Amino acid sequence: MDKIIVRGGQQLNGNIQVEGAKNAVLPVIAASILASEGKSVIRDVPVLADVYTINEVLRNMNANVVFENNTVEVDASNQLKTEAPFEYVRKMRASVLVLGPLLARYGHANVAMPGGCAIGSRPIDLHLKGFEAMGAKVHVGNGFVEAHVNGRLKGAKIYLDMPSVGATENIMMAAALAEGKTILENCAKEPEIVDLANFLNKMGAKVIGAGTETIKIVGVEKLHGVEHAIIPDRVEAGTFMVAAAITGGNVLIENAVSEHLRPVISKLQEMGVTVEEEGNGIRVIGPERLKPTDIKTLPHPGFPTDMQSQMMALMLCAEGTSMITETVFENRFMHVEEFRRMNAKMKIEGRSVIIEGPSDLQGAEVAATDLRAAAALILAGLRGNGFTRVTELKHLDRGYVDFAGKLKALGADIERVDENGDVVSPFFDYQKDRIVASFKL
Numbered sequence: 001m002d003k004i005i006v007r008g009g010q011q012l013n014g015n016i017q018v019e020g021a022k023n024a025v026l027p028v029i030a031a032s033i034l035a036s037e038g039k040s041v042i043r044d045v046p047v048l049a050d051v052y053t054i055n056e057v058l059r060n061m062n063a064n065v066v067f068e069n070n071t072v073e074v075d076a077s078n079q080l081k082t083e084a085p086f087e088y089v090r091k092m093r094a095s096v097l098v099l100g101p102l103l104a105r106y107g108h109a110n111v112a113m114p115g116g117c118a119i120g121s122r123p124i125d126l127h128l129k130g131f132e133a134m135g136a137k138v139h140v141g142n143g144f145v146e147a148h149v150n151g152r153l154k155g156a157k158i159y160l161d162m163p164s165v166g167a168t169e170n171i172m173m174a175a176a177l178a179e180g181k182t183i184l185e186n187c188a189k190e191p192e193i194v195d196l197a198n199f200l201n202k203m204g205a206k207v208i209g210a211g212t213e214t215i216k217i218v219g220v221e222k223l224h225g226v227e228h229a230i231i232p233d234r235v236e237a238g239t240f241m242v243a244a245a246i247t248g249g250n251v252l253i254e255n256a257v258s259e260h261l262r263p264v265i266s267k268l269q270e271m272g273v274t275v276e277e278e279g280n281g282i283r284v285i286g287p288e289r290l291k292p293t294d295i296k297t298l299p300h301p302g303f304p305t306d307m308q309s310q311m312m313a314l315m316l317c318a319e320g321t322s323m324i325t326e327t328v329f330e331n332r333f334m335h336v337e338e339f340r341r342m343n344a345k346m347k348i349e350g351r352s353v354i355i356e357g358p359s360d361l362q363g364a365e366v367a368a369t370d371l372r373a374a375a376a377l378i379l380a381g382l383r384g385n386g387f388t389r390v391t392e393l394k395h396l397d398r399g400y401v402d403f404a405g406k407l408k409a410l411g412a413d414i415e416r417v418d419e420n421g422d423v424v425s426p427f428f429d430y431q432k433d434r435i436v437a438s439f440k441l
């Protein structure tokens with residue numbers, strides 16, 4: 001298994017380009033199967049294990065999918081199978097996003113239940129309640145959720161108990177082909193929801209209000225393939241902002257959209273980091289001394305849970321006591337134990353972590369517990385004394401394109417090595433084998 005070896009102490013300087021957003025491209029690729037005619041051409045697609053997985057889900061349904069040069073082309077105009085087996089859903093929960101499109105187009109879907117994961121139990125009850133409100137019969141059994149409807153789904157008024165990103169997306173896609181109008185209230189407002197709505201509208205859908213808490217969708221009879229470019233990844237951008245800050249560096253993060261990053265920018269500024277808009281990017285300059293702060297994760301436009309562990313790494317270096325409260329996922333503190341191996345001083349109290357900074361971070365062997373934890377441990381390693389070795393990179397490869405390579409280009413002392421100790425690059429392995437290193441299907 002690959003590991004990333006990082007030696008702390010180097011300042012990061014230079015420019016990096018943000019990739020297309022993982023959390024935008026996955027629902028967009030899922031939505032492409034709504035098109036019964038024409039091909040969708042999706043641009044600015046990041047080369048990630050998750051993209052590979054969603055492509056395999058679609059291929060397994062008999063859709064024609066080609067992924068080359070950061071572009072995914074999907075032709076779903078033939079008759080598709082209406083199933084997504086456990087082997088894909090197990091690797092990536094976002095595979096459940098084919099439920100809504102399949103149900104809307106074929107009146108049937110049979111998708112493996114995602115189950116819990118390292119960050120929480122992550123049920124899909126809100127997705128299913130939405131489909132039921134639109135007239136579907138839903139049966140959960142033998143590890144699968146099977147949904148069917150006679151004729152078309154019917155537009156409905158649906159109130160989400162909480163603003164779930166996945167439920168908003170799944171219901172929005174289903175409603176696009178339903179009969180009549182759907183009003184979705186208390187929905188998620190993330191930029192990725194807006195990107196999906198834009199894609200659907202280009203396909204011929206009628207979606208109004210994405211990005212606000214009420215979305216109205218007037219169902220149409222059919223949708224067609226279109227061209228679309230994915231929005232920049234705000235979490236990748238935020239992660240590199242922390243990388244610049246934690247090393248006292250000076251990095252221009254090109255393509256980053258400051259409007260999508262308001263809560264992250266505001267917390268970095270509170271900690272004494274200089275953040276300036278420059279051209280079509282954001283320049284981040286780390287201070288000599290970081291100040292402590294408090295963060296509470298919330299649905300957008302609150303502070304994103306996907307930046308929680310990276311900010312925790314930064315708070316470890318601040319001079320004073322910081323606190324993080326995680327309100328979105330009930331178990332997203334698995335990385336705390338790993339930080340402790342690096343001599344971090346912190347304690348968990350219920351849904352909060354109290355961080356006593358500055359910790360005298362020491363290099364250590366640590367294991368990534370989830371995708372963002374992987375990045376956070378590497379960030380801490382950039383600051384730690386000596387060598388940090390991060391294992392379980394299958395998590396990292398789900399959401400970061402060549403993370404070690406990009407940090408190295410900014411001046412980090414970092415390598416990714418395989419089990420023989422040979423230096424590897426996940427990008428080139430992908431080109432050669434159609435896999436991302438350490439992620440073999």
Ligand SMILES: CC(=O)N[C@H]1[C@@H](OP(=O)(O)OP(=O)(O)OC[C@H]2O[C@@H](n3ccc(=O)[nH]c3=O)[C@H](O)[C@@H]2O)O[C@H](CO)[C@@H](O)[C@@H]1O
Nearest residue numbers: 023094122123124125126127164165166167305306328329
């Ligand atoms: C592929 C993708 O876009 N993933 C993102 C998406 O995940 P995902 O769409 O899974 O996250 P949700 O917004 O649905 O989950 C938020 C909260 O709602 C709960 N919930 C959700 C659905 C449901 O039916 N019932 C229920 O109780 C979840 O357990 C969680 O506590 O949004 C999360 C919250 O911003 C991000 O961390 C993930 O990176």
Ligand SMILES: C=C(OP(=O)(O)O)C(=O)O
Nearest residue numbers: 023093094306371372399
């Ligand atoms: C939790 C995340 O993703 P997913 O919902 O795909 O697990 C993430 O991107 O941090």
